[in-house]
Amino acid sequence: MRNRQSTNNRFRTLLHRELRILFSRPLYIFCCVIAPLGTFILFATLMNDGLPTELPIAVVDADNTSTTRKIARNLDAMQQIDIISRYADILRATEAMRRGEIYAFYYFPQGTTADLLANRQPTISFYMNYSYLVAGSLTYRDMYITSLLANASVGRATMLAKGASLQQATTFLQPIVIETHAIGNPWLNYSIYLNNTLYPGVLSLLIFLLTTYSITSEIKFGTAKQWIKEADDNIVIALVSKLLPQTILFALMAIFYNIFLYKFLHFPIHDGIYSMIIASLLMVIASQSFGIFLSGLLPSPRWAMSIASLWGVVSFSISGFSFPIEGMSGSIQALTNLFPLRHYFMIYCNQALLGYPIAEVLIHYAALITFCLLSIIVLPRLKRALKSYSYIE
Numbered sequence: 001m002r003n004r005q006s007t008n009n010r011f012r013t014l015l016h017r018e019l020r021i022l023f024s025r026p027l028y029i030f031c032c033v034i035a036p037l038g039t040f041i042l043f044a045t046l047m048n049d050g051l052p053t054e055l056p057i058a059v060v061d062a063d064n065t066s067t068t069r070k071i072a073r074n075l076d077a078m079q080q081i082d083i084i085s086r087y088a089d090i091l092r093a094t095e096a097m098r099r100g101e102i103y104a105f106y107y108f109p110q111g112t113t114a115d116l117l118a119n120r121q122p123t124i125s126f127y128m129n130y131s132y133l134v135a136g137s138l139t140y141r142d143m144y145i146t147s148l149l150a151n152a153s154v155g156r157a158t159m160l161a162k163g164a165s166l167q168q169a170t171t172f173l174q175p176i177v178i179e180t181h182a183i184g185n186p187w188l189n190y191s192i193y194l195n196n197t198l199y200p201g202v203l204s205l206l207i208f209l210l211t212t213y214s215i216t217s218e219i220k221f222g223t224a225k226q227w228i229k230e231a232d233d234n235i236v237i238a239l240v241s242k243l244l245p246q247t248i249l250f251a252l253m254a255i256f257y258n259i260f261l262y263k264f265l266h267f268p269i270h271d272g273i274y275s276m277i278i279a280s281l282l283m284v285i286a287s288q289s290f291g292i293f294l295s296g297l298l299p300s301p302r303w304a305m306s307i308a309s310l311w312g313v314v315s316f317s318i319s320g321f322s323f324p325i326e327g328m329s330g331s332i333q334a335l336t337n338l339f340p341l342r343h344y345f346m347i348y349c350n351q352a353l354l355g356y357p358i359a360e361v362l363i364h365y366a367a368l369i370t371f372c373l374l375s376i377i378v379l380p381r382l383k384r385a386l387k388s389y390s391y392i393e
Helices: 003-025 026-046 066-076 090-099 112-117 131-162 165-175 189-221 224-230 236-262 274-299 303-317 331-338 340-353 357-390
Strands: 057-063 080-085 104-107 127-128
Touching: 003 026, 003 224, 003 236, 026 131, 026 189, 026 236, 057 066, 057 090, 057 131, 066 080, 066 104, 066 112, 066 131, 080 131, 080 224, 090 104, 090 127, 104 131, 112 357, 165 274, 189 224, 189 236, 189 274, 189 340, 189 357, 224 236, 224 357, 236 274, 236 357, 274 303, 274 357, 303 331, 303 340, 331 357, 340 357
Parallel strands: 057 080, 057 104
Antiparallel strands: 104 127
């Protein structure tokens, strides 16, 4: 009983110590509260419309007939693009695109209408700045669709003039009707696509950095020996008391962004919000555990935080939400399992978006739990480092 009381007293003493550090250093509050909230608000505001709209483009109409002007009006009616300029030649339009004034331009060569009427198959061109992937993709899509519609319109008018019925012309131009169904995100909303992984990704990165900083800074500032002594050489008590306040704050941020996404913004979720909250809380603890692992493996603040930042940033690329894992090489596909965000992303895709039963993602829950236990491996090494490691600038 006395040992238990002594342990509880040490834990309370250390917890008070960590709370004083937490609230006396603005860095901690910034990383635990201000930065996550700022990120949530920033990305939600940035992608409020779901997709970028009114992207500036231009038209170069060397033909300048009623037909080309009609096609340009149809193009301007597209939601994602906005014709802001008309140039006399390709050179001026190209210069405007290089200056960043427009993302693309649509070119009608001279004689386009005459070639259309004579069935000589004219060529129209469109140029996109693919340095901006999203803008380039969206402007290409709208200009391509406009071209197809213009082609179909001319073809239908020609067939009707030759005596074909409207049904015959439509069937000839589109013999197979194609229906497109976007599963999980039928609105093609970029906010739904990105924010559900960006939020936990940024939170995980902050946890990596703050956890490694919290532990290795004890070594850097020469307080590690006193810290572990106050814990009576018990590394578990020392770490739990240090990280528990951060765990609570990060957990609140994780719960907040789930409520914000699924209750306030009404993002699609099939399996209920509680499954994603559980996955998010596991993600928080897994990230802290990984931070402890790095601190034990590399007790130097410089090395631990460098690897933590690298691991967190690479998570965005290797988790699969920006580039499909199936398109990567076999060795890289295997490495994706070493990133907690990858397993969170798979839980989100399968449970929240597709509504699969939990049995389909048990392996990813198990992976996150494994990350939560990862720090146990380095506890003896971390304890030795705290008692003997000397920081060198």
